[in-house]
Amino acid sequence: MVMRIERDQSRFRQIVRGKIRQNLRKYVSHGEMIGRQGRDLISIPIPQLDVPHFKYGKNGSGGVGQGEGEVGTPIGKGDDEGEGTGQAGSDPGAHILEVEVSLEELAEILGDELELPRIEPKGKANITEEKARYTGVRRTGPESLKHFRRTFKQALRRQLISQTYDTRDPRVVPIREDKRYRSWNTVPLPEASAAVIYMMDVSGSMTDEQKEIVRIEAFWIDTWLKSQYDGVEIRYIIHDAAAKMVDEHTFYHTRESGGTRISSAYKVCAEAIQREFPPSEWNIYCFHFSDGDNWGEDNETCFRLLSDKIIPHVNLFCYGQVESPYGSGEFIRALREGIADETDKIVLSEIEDKEAILDSIKLFLGKGR
Amino acid sequence: MALHRFAPLPPDLAQIQGQMEEHARNNGLDFFSTIFEVVDCDQLNEIAALGGFPTRYPHWRFGMEYEQLSKGYAYGLQKIYELVINNDPCYAYLLKSNAITDQKLVMAHVYGHCDFFKNNAWFGQTNRKMMDEMANHGNRIRRYMDRHGVETVEEFIDACLSIEDLIDIHSPFIRRHDEPNRYDFSSDEDSDRPATPGRFDSKEYMDQFVNPPAALAAEAQRLEEEREASERFPADRRRDVMLFVLQHAPLRPWQLDVLSMLRDEAYYFAPQAQTKIMNEGWASYWHSTIMTRYGLDPADVIHYCDHHSGTMATSAGRLNPYKLGIELFRDIEDRWNRGRFGRDYEECDDLVAKRDWDTSAGQGREKIFEVRRVHNDLTFIETFLTLEFCREHKLFSFGYNNDTDYYEIESREFPKIKDRLLFSLTNRGRPMISVVDGNYKNRGELYLEHEYNGVELQLGYARDTLTNLERLWTRPVHIETVLGDVPTVLSYDGHEHKIEKHKVAAAT
Numbered sequence: 001m002v003m004r005i006e007r008d009q010s011r012f013r014q015i016v017r018g019k020i021r022q023n024l025r026k027y028v029s030h031g032e033m034i035g036r037q038g039r040d041l042i043s044i045p046i047p048q049l050d051v052p053h054f055k056y057g058k059n060g061s062g063g064v065g066q067g068e069g070e071v072g073t074p075i076g077k078g079d080d081e082g083e084g085t086g087q088a089g090s091d092p093g094a095h096i097l098e099v100e101v102s103l104e105e106l107a108e109i110l111g112d113e114l115e116l117p118r119i120e121p122k123g124k125a126n127i128t129e130e131k132a133r134y135t136g137v138r139r140t141g142p143e144s145l146k147h148f149r150r151t152f153k154q155a156l157r158r159q160l161i162s163q164t165y166d167t168r169d170p171r172v173v174p175i176r177e178d179k180r181y182r183s184w185n186t187v188p189l190p191e192a193s194a195a196v197i198y199m200m201d202v203s204g205s206m207t208d209e210q211k212e213i214v215r216i217e218a219f220w221i222d223t224w225l226k227s228q229y230d231g232v233e234i235r236y237i238i239h240d241a242a243a244k245m246v247d248e249h250t251f252y253h254t255r256e257s258g259g260t261r262i263s264s265a266y267k268v269c270a271e272a273i274q275r276e277f278p279p280s281e282w283n284i285y286c287f288h289f290s291d292g293d294n295w296g297e298d299n300e301t302c303f304r305l306l307s308d309k310i311i312p313h314v315n316l317f318c319y320g321q322v323e324s325p326y327g328s329g330e331f332i333r334a335l336r337e338g339i340a341d342e343t344d345k346i347v348l349s350e351i352e353d354k355e356a357i358l359d360s361i362k363l364f365l366g367k368g369r
Numbered sequence: 370m371a372l373h374r375f376a377p378l379p380p381d382l383a384q385i386q387g388q389m390e391e392h393a394r395n396n397g398l399d400f401f402s403t404i405f406e407v408v409d410c411d412q413l414n415e416i417a418a419l420g421g422f423p424t425r426y427p428h429w430r431f432g433m434e435y436e437q438l439s440k441g442y443a444y445g446l447q448k449i450y451e452l453v454i455n456n457d458p459c460y461a462y463l464l465k466s467n468a469i470t471d472q473k474l475v476m477a478h479v480y481g482h483c484d485f486f487k488n489n490a491w492f493g494q495t496n497r498k499m500m501d502e503m504a505n506h507g508n509r510i511r512r513y514m515d516r517h518g519v520e521t522v523e524e525f526i527d528a529c530l531s532i533e534d535l536i537d538i539h540s541p542f543i544r545r546h547d548e549p550n551r552y553d554f555s556s557d558e559d560s561d562r563p564a565t566p567g568r569f570d571s572k573e574y575m576d577q578f579v580n581p582p583a584a585l586a587a588e589a590q591r592l593e594e595e596r597e598a599s600e601r602f603p604a605d606r607r608r609d610v611m612l613f614v615l616q617h618a619p620l621r622p623w624q625l626d627v628l629s630m631l632r633d634e635a636y637y638f639a640p641q642a643q644t645k646i647m648n649e650g651w652a653s654y655w656h657s658t659i660m661t662r663y664g665l666d667p668a669d670v671i672h673y674c675d676h677h678s679g680t681m682a683t684s685a686g687r688l689n690p691y692k693l694g695i696e697l698f699r700d701i702e703d704r705w706n707r708g709r710f711g712r713d714y715e716e717c718d719d720l721v722a723k724r725d726w727d728t729s730a731g732q733g734r735e736k737i738f739e740v741r742r743v744h745n746d747l748t749f750i751e752t753f754l755t756l757e758f759c760r761e762h763k764l765f766s767f768g769y770n771n772d773t774d775y776y777e778i779e780s781r782e783f784p785k786i787k788d789r790l791l792f793s794l795t796n797r798g799r800p801m802i803s804v805v806d807g808n809y810k811n812r813g814e815l816y817l818e819h820e821y822n823g824v825e826l827q828l829g830y831a832r833d834t835l836t837n838l839e840r841l842w843t844r845p846v847h848i849e850t851v852l853g854d855v856p857t858v859l860s861y862d863g864h865e866h867k868i869e870k871h872k873v874a875a876a877t
Contacts, residue, residue, distance in 0.1 A: 004423070005415040008432030011523075015429055049433060051530040052833030054800050054848075056824045062768030062779060064790045066683045066692070074775035075767055 015049065107227030110220060110361075117368030119228045119283075132184045141181025150180035194229040194283040194315075196222070197272060199265040201290035203240040204257040210322040214289045215252050217320065217357050221287065224365055229283065235272055239265035245272065262294045262331065263301035270309035279313040286314055287364070292321045292329025299331070303338045311345055318347045318364045345369070378405055382463070385473055392659045393480035397738065400483035401457040401497070405476065409465045413449055414438040416462055420638070421454045422503040426510035427519075428526060450680075451475040455486040455641070457497035470669040471676060477659040481652030484741075489647070491640040491745045494541035499637055506630045513623045524840075525624055529631045531837035534799050535610035536632065538639050546605070565589060606803040610817065611635065613804045618842050628841070642797045643745045650694015651741050653680065657695065688764075688790075696762060701740060701753055702733035747794045754790065756783045766790075792822075800826055802848070815842045819850035826850050828859075835861040 065075060110116070137150055155174035159165040165172070200206075200214055226232050236251035237243055243264035246254070269286060277284055294302070311317055321332040332348055339346070347367065349360040378386065386405055393400070408416065418435035419425040442448060450471065453461040461479040463472055486492050496502055514522045537545070566588035571579035598604060607613050611632045615625065641648065657677065665673055681692045704710055708728030717723050740749065758764075766789040768779040780786065795801075806816035815838070819826060831848065838861075839846045845862035856871040 003411065003415055005418060005431060005435045008418075008427055008429055009435055010432070011427075011429040012432035012436060049430070051430065051527060051533075052830045052837060053531050053534055054802055054819070054834050055827050055830050056798075056800060057827035058769045061824050062766060062776065062789055063793050064688050064764055064766050064786055065778070066688055066762060066764055068763065069765065069778050071765075071778050071780060073778045074770075074773065075778060 012049075107223045110224055111227070116224065116362070116365050119225075119365075119368055130186045130188055133187050134182050134184045136183045136185070137180050138183040139177075139180065141183065145182045147180045147182050151178055154178040154180060192229050192283060193231040193233070193281070194225055194285060195233045195235070195273075195277040196225060196285045196287070197235045197237065197269050198251065199237045199239065199243075199269060199286065199288040199290075200251065201240070201260055201262070201265075202238045202254050202256045203260040203291075203293070205260075205291050205293055205324045205326045206255075206322075207325060208255075210289075210291065210324055211252060213322050213351055213354060213357060214320075216354070217289070217351070217361060218287070220357070220361050221285075221364065224361075225285065233277070233282075235276075237265050237268050237272075239268070243268040260290065260294050261298050262288075262290060263298050263305055266302055266305040266310060270305055273310065273313050284314040286310060286317045287320065288318070289320045289322060290329070290331060291324040291326070292331035293324075293326070294329060294331045294334075296330075299334045299338065303335075306346075307339055311339075311343055314345060315369045316347060316364070316367065317345055318349070320349050320351050320360055320364075323350070323352045378407060381469070382407065382472055385469070386476055389473065389476040389480060389659065389664065392663045393477070393484070393655065396655070396658065397734070398480055398484040398655065400480060400487050401459050403459040403461055403479065403483050405461050405463055405479075407463045407465050410442055410448075411439065413452065413462055413464050414442060417449050417452055421452055421460075422500065424500075424504035424507045426507040426526075427514070428523065430530075450676075451478055453479045453482045454500065455492060455495060455497075455637075456500045457487075459483040459486065460500065468672060470672040473664050473669070474656050474660055474673060474676060477664060478652045478656035480659075481655035482648060484655075485644070485648050485651045488742050489640070489644060489745075490743055491643055495637050495640060496633070502633070506634070509626060509630065513627065517623065522623075522627070525627060526631065528837040528840045529611075529628050531834045532610050532614065532841070533631060533635045534797070535608075535802055536612075536635050536639065537608035538643065538797070540609055541636065566592060601806070602808045603804060606805050606818070608801075608803045610802065610804055613807065614838075614841050617807055620841070639797070640745075643747070646690040646694045646697075646746045646794075647741065647744060647749050648694070649691045650696075650698050653691050653695040654698045654737075693762075697749070697753055697758070698737050698740070700755075700758055702737050704733075705736035706731055706733035708732075747791060750787070750790055750794060754787055759783050759786055764790075800824075805849075809847060812844070814845040814847065817846070817848040819848055821851040825852055828852070831859055832861070832866050835859060835866070839863055 069075065111118075137147055151174050152172060155172045155178040156165070158175075158178060159172060198214075198218055200211070202211075222232070222234065234248070235245060236248055237245050238251055238254055238256070239260075239262070240256040240258045241261045241264065245268060265288065273279070273284060306317065319332065319335060321329065332350060335346070335348055344367070347364050349363045351357060351360045377383075382405070386403075390403070414435055416423050418431045418438055420431075425431065438449070448464070450464065450467070451461065453459060459479070459482075461475075461483075463475060467475070486495075510522065510526075566585050568580045568585070603613065611628070615628050615632065620628065660669075660673055660677075681689065681695070683689050683692055706729075707726060708714070708730035709726050714723070714726055717726070740753070744752065760783075764786050765781050766779045766786045767776050768789075769775075770777045779789075801820040801822075802817055803820070804815065805818045806814075808814070809816035826848075831850070835846050835848065845860060847858050847860045849856065849858050851857060852868075852870070858869045858871070860867040860869065
């Protein structure tokens with residue numbers, strides 16, 4: 001039966017569709033959004049449209065509640081609905097209802113919204129993993145794998161044949177020869193794994209705001225890649241004039257001063273690929289974020305490292321240039337003119353502010369590689 | 370589109386309905402005949418999303434409601450138990466998947482609501498054929514959509530909904546203004562008469578005593594004010610902004626029709642918002658009374674208790690109207706049963722005597738029936754919320770703390786709690802706004818005034834509302850309010866929003 005409400009519902013969805021793109025932009029640009037809750041649940045706001053009307057703001061508002069608590073005990077965040085004179089979120093017209101969504105769902109939403117193509121893992125099925133499948137039965141094995149039904153049937157059969165089966169006392173007692181056990185075969189299954197190597201410039205000119213952009217962008221890239229591959233390994237490299245491999249926390253929280261020598265990071269990256277991720281087994285993704293203020297004479301070294309040691313092995317090399325208060329550097333232009341033409345594995349993107357993150361993700365991942 | 374697509378009540382439920390109806394009647398409840406329909410959860414969510422009326426006009430917000438309800442149901446976060454429509458006959462919906470105990474509980478609860486709809490004075494003026502009326506509205510709006518396009522009509526509805534709550538909830542009961550007589554031209558002639566005060570004849574030397582200049586000046590001023598008032602439009606402030614727009618905005622016939630339908634619906638729903646605590650309290654009181662005294666089989670007890678207590682659950686930030694209502698009704702019944710009211714009781718300052726006060730007055734039942742007839746939430750709380758009740762139920766008031774961005778418990782003092790509660794019930798918790806000038810600056814602009822009482826308007830919403838109002842009024846619109854303790858006028862002229870802070874005399 002077609003329900004009358006479906007017309008209203010699809011209308012609402014259409015409105016939200018027009019709205020969601022903005023909303024998605026908005027929440028991607030809110031850093032606090034990616035606070036992980038639970039093991040792999042995250043809450044994302046679901047748009048709710050409100051017909052505007054005159055209503056009370058929160059200044060001076062309040063209400064009555066019931067329960068324990070001293071005077072001064074906080075009972076709710078400012079943007080929660082209070083009783084009666086409650087109020088909604090900060091932006092007019094839409095108020096936010098939080099719903100927990102699993103990371104897979106989130107990746108799906110992201111994929112849908114940005115129309116990201118699904119990634120074709122390179123070199124199909126040449127990476128295999130052995131998995132155990134229970135396929136047969138045999139006469140020996142551990143008790144824990146005993147096949148009760150088969151064992152019982154076997155015992156019954158033996159008893160019938162040997163005429164020890166008594167219909168008035170139908171007990172079937174298996175003896176050792178009756179016992180049957182499950183057995184397994186190992187089957188090779190193709191598995192696609194990805195290695196993601198993030199590199200970030202932490203020189204003096206990169207401020208916290210730039211790092212926040214990198215953090216958000218990296219979160220969404222992780223989310224998407226994890227939805228596309230069975231296993232994802234992530235490495236983090238920071239660099240100023242020298243580079244080192246670090247853990248996630250350090251990656252986002254280090255602030256160095258000093259100059260920028262990008263080639264140092266590429267060198268560490270190339271080593272990591274060589275050491276840990278043989279290209280025949282891994283889909284490798286490199287993301288490099290910097291403000292592009294490289295030492296002029298270093299560029300050549302970078303190009304050499306890229307074209308000799310990195311580009312041939314990776315699925316994608318993405319360079320995102322964030323705009324720092326000191327302006328945007330030259331590196332992206334140098335790359336574009338230098339070697340970007342030679343291969344379509346290089347993607348370059350300029351990220352001016354948080355609003356540009358989505359476009360940049362689309363650019364990076366839109367190739368489906 | 371029919372209600373009749375639903376099957377008649379299955380025999381077991383019909384039998385329960387008979388029993389519940391009888392219990393309700395025997396206890397003095399008085400209701401319209403009530404029709405129960407059994408629906409599945411999708412249907413129930415649909416009907417609930419439509420505000421209870423399956424034939425309502427199409428609008429996206431019903432779709433949004435439905436999406437939320439059905440998602441909430443699918444994730445197991447919420448479930449609608451009961452839905453009852455103020456109509457003659459009353460319609461009530463039962464969820465098919467509910468256990469039989471729940472169905473009993475819901476029916477008993479529904480009879481409480483039906484009695485309340487029929488007898489509470491605030492519902493006295495509501496349309497009891499709303500089911501038909503809504504279907505009628507639905508058809509008319511669908512026809513307009515066919516003729517003028519869905520977008521056009523829906524956008525207009527959105528604009529109307531923005532001022533949906535700017536109605537005068539007391540107006541069904543009083544006549545605020547005499548109907549203007551459009552054939553009355555006398556006022557025009559009146560304006561010819563000299564606006565100077567009459568003088569008494571006197572000798573010249575007595576003149577300043579017979580016609581004292583000060584009195585004359587005062588009289589002249591009074592006349593002047595009177596004349597200004599008669600020229601003012603409207604002559605007095607109007608709370609029913611919707612009606613004012615309806616009467617004076619240059620709208621096309623279909624737009625007038627849509628606006629007046631939405632206004633009718635707003636008036637129909639207003640008493641439900643005004644009596645939420647009482648209505649739910651009354652229905653809960655009766656389901657509890659009927660179930661525990663007559664309705665429960667031994668097998669039902671645990672299930673019933675589980676669901677009853679679930680409905681009555683309280684949480685810190687939110688006052689549960691079911692809980693507050695039922696407890697207040699019980700408190701009133703208890704007080705009037707024991708004679709704990711009136712001057713003698715109030716003025717008694719012997720704590721022990723007061724605690725054990727019992728005159729065996731036995732007027733409890735009678736009193737609560739009277740309360741349900743004459744009160745709304747505001748007067749209900751005002752009259753019957755007592756210090757003892759506040760203490761016993763651990764009520765507190767909370768307020769917004771600008772520094773921490775948190776709502777914090779503000780006080781456990783009775784007067785403050787009561788103030789907060791009454792405030793949140795006054796005008797259904799909405800700001801009081803009225804039309805003061807429909808011809809502002811003599812340019813046909815609309816000037817509203819917000820009666821500021823300590824809580825500011827939400828600025829973003831106010832702006833968007835003005836945008837919508839301008840669409841209806843088609844001339845610039847203004848609202849006077851207070852922002853940051855400064856009198857402020859927000860304006861929208863169809864192109865841009867303006868905020869004008871009125872200079873206050875510098876206190877430095």
